[in-house]
Amino acid sequence: MRARTLLPAVLAAAALAVVGCGSDSSGETRAPSSKAPASTPSPTASDAGTDGSDAGQVPEALDFTATTVDGEEFDAKTLAGKPTVLWFWAPWCPKCKAQAAETAKVAAEYAGKAHVVGVAGLDKNAAMRTFVSDTGIEGFPQLSDEKGEVWKRFEVTEQSRYVILDKSGRTTYEGVLPGGEGLAGKLAALTG
Secondary structure (H helix, E strand, C coil): CHHHHHHHHHHHHHHHHHHHHCCCCCCCCCCCCCCHHHCCEEECCCCHHHHCCCCCEEEHHHCCEEEECCCCEEEHHHHCCCCEEEEEECCCCHHHHHHHHHHHHHHHHCCCCCEEEEEECCCCHHHHHHHHHHHCCCCCCEEECCCCHHHHHCCCCCCCEEEEECCCCCEEEEECCHHHCCHHHHHHHHHC
């Protein structure tokens, strides 16, 4: 009897995770959530301070590792001290494909001042690599998050989302930017 009542809830939650290819097109700014990864700095032995940040201080939001679509290890601690854009995408998503060119342009424009990192999910790594190649977004890191670990860390439940962190690791924006429009302005506000 219990399984009968839980099954509809589980199916509804799964449907929400993949519905609409980022169906919230409002792009509204959300207040930083209470989740610890987006705001709480924690001391580490990292040498993150070489670019002007506080040496030894890495925000908890950036205290994770992952693997790129090319199989390279990626340590998010290297992003500490600068604003960071995490772009959550899926290889089969047309809205994500439409955001690729603008996101790559912003990544190149803000190189050295801010970080832009793609976080691919909801598919297999081979499809992610094809998307990267087809869209020409090789110029900035692309993480392969097949298990959804980074997505869960930032409470992202659908593709075509941007999470923007300030230099202290606090979430300043989470939402949709249709075609990537407005991304440069959001980074300009954080880089001065």
